[in-house]
Amino acid sequence: MRLPANLLIGGTLVALVLGTAALSLVWTPHDATRIVVAMKFQPPSWSHPLGTDQLGRDVVSQLMVGARNSVAIALVAVLLGGGIGTALGLLAAAVGGWVEEVVMRLADFSFAFPALLFAIMLAAVFGPSLTNAVIAIAFINIPVFARVARASAAQVWTRGYVLAAASAGRGRAAITWDHVIPNVLAPVTVQLTIEFAVGILAEAALSYLGLGVQPPTPSWGRMLSEAQTLLYLAPQLAIWPGVCIMVAVLGFNLLGDGLRDLSDPMLRRAR
Amino acid sequence: MTLLILRRLLGFALTLLAISAAVFFLMNVLPGDPAMVILGIESTEDARAALRDQLGLNDPVIWRYLAWLGGAVQGDFGVSYSFKVPVAELIAERLPMTLALAGLATVVTVALALVLGVYAATHHGRAGDWAVMAFSQLGIAIPAFWLSMLLVILFAVTLRWLPPGGFPGWDDPIAALRALILPATALALVQSAVLARVTRSAMLEVMRQTYIRTATATGLSPARVMWRHALPNALVPIVTIIGMQVANLVTGTIVIENVFYLPGLGRLVFQAISNRDLITVQAMVTLFAAIVVTANFLVDLAYLWIDPRLRART
Amino acid sequence: MLEVSGLSVAFKAGLALRGAALTLAKGERLGIAGESGSGKTLLGLSLLGMAPEAAHVTGSVQFDGQELVGAPETALRSLRGQRIAMVFQEPLSALNPLRRVGDLIAEPLRLHRGLSRAAALDRAAALLAEVGLPDPTARLRQYPHEMSGGQRQRVTIALALACDPDLLIADEPTTALDVQVAAHILDLLRDLSTRRRMALILISHDLRAIARVTDRLAILYGGDIVEQGPTADVLAAPRHPYTQGLIAARPVLSASRDRRQPLPTIPGNVPALADLPPGCRFSGRCPVELPHCHSTRPTGNPACHREAT
Ligand SMILES: Nc1ncnc2c1ncn2[C@@H]1O[C@H](COP(=O)(O)OP(=O)(O)O)[C@@H](O)[C@H]1O
């Protein structure tokens, strides 16, 4: 079978981002946070391929650590929200009745709170922090995954062999484990991939606004917010962090589209 | 039909109520002491207790919510801790700027997305279609605030055609408009990416329908077939996405105002956060969420306006 | 009035229409019959210059001396609806669901005839009366979904008639309708053609429908016109093996009034475009096939190697 182009391109970009993030754990050209004021605004050179920033920090090293932080935050937040949401969706489909009603009503209702609004509330109460950003991103993922999981789980619950198992006295939890979860895995994986992209965008925006990763930890969003005050002096600093965000988001989006085409060729809807 | 609208209206009111409650309880049940924020760390516990009493913070939270809600429906959101003026006044002062930005961005978004989406659909599988799809993928992947910075580098720093940020006020409408061009463009380019994609796929779906053939067979021009027969039928999914995008528009506006130092609600909320001005943040988050809910309510009404088959169901 | 010769339509997968030839005089009624997938709709669309974008159309369609194959889009557009009109297969989805019936019919009248809105609506009401819809003025304000299938089909016919075409192509106008309603629609089409001296091409896989309405009949299979002649003659004495099979497959009239019952059919299906044999399209399914049928294309009327010998 021929692999769809979006899967190949997306997979390559994602591998690039994940590889960079992994590499940064063991090696970066320089210490990403070391300030050497004498070396500020260096142009690209062998030692600093993308130059240095206003405090003499190496841009490449910061981007690498930024990749690690972005990926880690998106991963933790999306897995957290996705896990809770999927569990709720499975529960709703398995139990039905008022439980399902309540879960789905809450999911409908939560659209009114985008991640940024949630992060703003948390920041106002607790002060800005990375934890708040993670909670906010996780929170908006709960209803998304609850819907996806419930929709595919509900389909499984109408199938003959599942009804047969139920009437043979098999418990709902056991049926969920044996039959429902294997069928929900594919759509949830596709959604996870797409939501990683959303998560990376959200982390970047929150960190840019000062509601996410706090100094001195490097992050793409933070690098951009620092670069913004220097647009006249050093516009080059505003380029690369944005390119990194774009590559990561594009990669996860294309990969998600590709996975969906692969798992579900009949439903090749444009999102 | 009237019954239908009334029912929607009731649902809308209940959602608004639920939202105000959710925001209130989240921000008041969570730990945090406004008295400490107002008086500072060096204040005595006695002074803080007195202030809490005066602010009514010792009453049961339900009671405080009802009091707050009672005020809110009359346009009284309390007095800002940090600005020492009524929150309603703060909001009213900054609302026009934000509305102008969001409105301008929306108009450009919808116009751009419809033109691109229809163009891509009518050139399905050809170079123009690919270009629109590529634009769409890129637009989805680019953060609006970064695009803003690129626009500033190009049009303000390098070409010096437009101001890099700030707002001159409404006294000089031309200058005000010039200050809004870059922020609105950044928002619109990003938002129209998704919408163009949805328009394209909705149009492709509609163009396969027999009534499009019928229209062509009566000798109508392709433009008339597209815009008068196909597009209206594609509007239901398009309007749905527009409704969903209002949430993005609200957050996008908050972010963009901070990029361009525009004195709107987005700036205000960040000033309030750094002052730990809970009562102001609470009013504003409620307001933002209410805008999103209202937009979705309007989308529900728009369905009825678009499609007579939905009107028929009461 | 209409002269089609050597009309071919090529897709990537192969030829979906292979050198079709037809003539039609003013006011004449022609039936086109054949199984699903034999190219009937495509033939109708080609006469309007509306073949799908992926299609490559060659040959000649002369309408009152004007060549339509390769004619510029604007020339075709001024023909569509005004000289040649077409009613499509699915009556339930053939009308824009968002527009009132009156506005739909008024639209071409206002655009092509320059009528005012009020005049166009008056004319639309007259058309609705002509196609036999009671209370036409009230109908103008209705939406398609407020009407039954038969009523909607009458509206599509009224829409097609709006600018007084000289030729009406009706593509399976009765498939989705029940027997009673179908009969009324067929009678309506025949009467309209007589009254207006309007030529009619009735496309159908239902030979009874064709017998009821048309003077002449062409049988289409796999993109080839395999046989044509006066309707009564072809039906009474079919000469091409495919026509014979088609007539044999016809349900006995008294057997059932319910069309939803499976029809007895010729064994097998029309092969996909890419799998059609290069010679006689019917070879492979033909009960009296000759060795060279698969590779050599038969000519003549009927187009069959059995006839030629
Ligand atoms: N857009 C298209 N692309 C490729 N093949 C097509 C297209 N439209 C029609 N065809 C082919 O043309 C043939 C005739 O189709 P059609 O005219 O719809 O048959 P009928 O109306 O007799 O059922 C079919 O084999 C079909 O596969």
Ligand code: SF4
């Ligand atoms: S040409 Fe041959 S295959 Fe075709 S109909 Fe005649 S006998 Fe049958």
Ligand SMILES: [Mg+2]
């Ligand atoms: Mg057909």
